[in-house]
Amino acid sequence: MMLLRASHERGFAEFGGWLRSFHTFSFSDYYDPKFMGFRDLRVINQDWIAKDSGFPTHPHRDMEIITYVLKGAVEHRDSLGSVGQIKAGEIQVMHAGTGIRHSESNPSKTDELQLFQIWIQPDTVGVAPGYTQQSFRKEEKLNVLRLLVSKDGREDSQKIHQDVDLYASVLEAGKTLEFKLRPERGVWVQLAEGQIEVNGEVLNAGDGLAIQDEDLVKIKANKETEFLLFDLR
Known part of the structure; x- marks a missing residue:
């Protein structure tokens, strides 16, 4: 969904x-x-x-x-x-x-x-x-999902009091990323600028997308894009 x-x-x-x-x-x-x-x-x-x-x-x-x-x-x-x-x-x-x-x-x-x-x-x-x-740094987020925030502070991320992982990415035009959903979790993608396709859905600057009951999130940048991805319980 x-x-x-x-x-x-x-x-x-x-x-x-x-x-x-x-x-x-x-x-x-x-x-x-x-x-x-x-x-x-x-x-x-x-x-x-x-x-x-x-x-x-x-x-x-x-x-x-x-x-x-x-x-x-x-x-x-x-x-x-x-x-x-x-x-x-x-x-x-x-x-x-x-x-x-x-x-x-x-x-x-x-x-x-x-x-x-x-x-x-x-x-x-x-x-x-x-x-x-x-x-x-931008280089840390370039064409990858860089973990910014988590409950356990892994991968040099900031700790919060909730089982939420927050990632950021700067994705160059034509580049792709994949994110595997864990069972019973959901993903929210929030686009800052640019344009991406997420499982075939086109997102433009300011758009958000809720994803549930899917196995895989496939992201493709149509132009250089900055976005956030929340992995939520």
């Missing part, structure tokens, strides 16, 4: 000219009962944040929050004392746990910031909050 989530069908919000946000799943004031999440994947927001703007300090609790930067850099500050800039190709992982407050902003005076913000339901509530970040 495959279900396409077309980019133009996503929810959309704009705030005061500083933020444009597309919501793959129901989020904030956007509600679609058909798209409340996929397994433990609760949020994929694709955000464009204007220069010298950002989210003021706000709280989170009992959620695994992943930021994957596509263009520019995001400046992070939180109630744990963490301060850092996460640049394109890098990720940050925040365990909201018992509670954390943070701000995210675009420190550039000239360039727009683009990122995916991802929320995953944790398998344990009430854990100690935490924050990490890691850089993944």
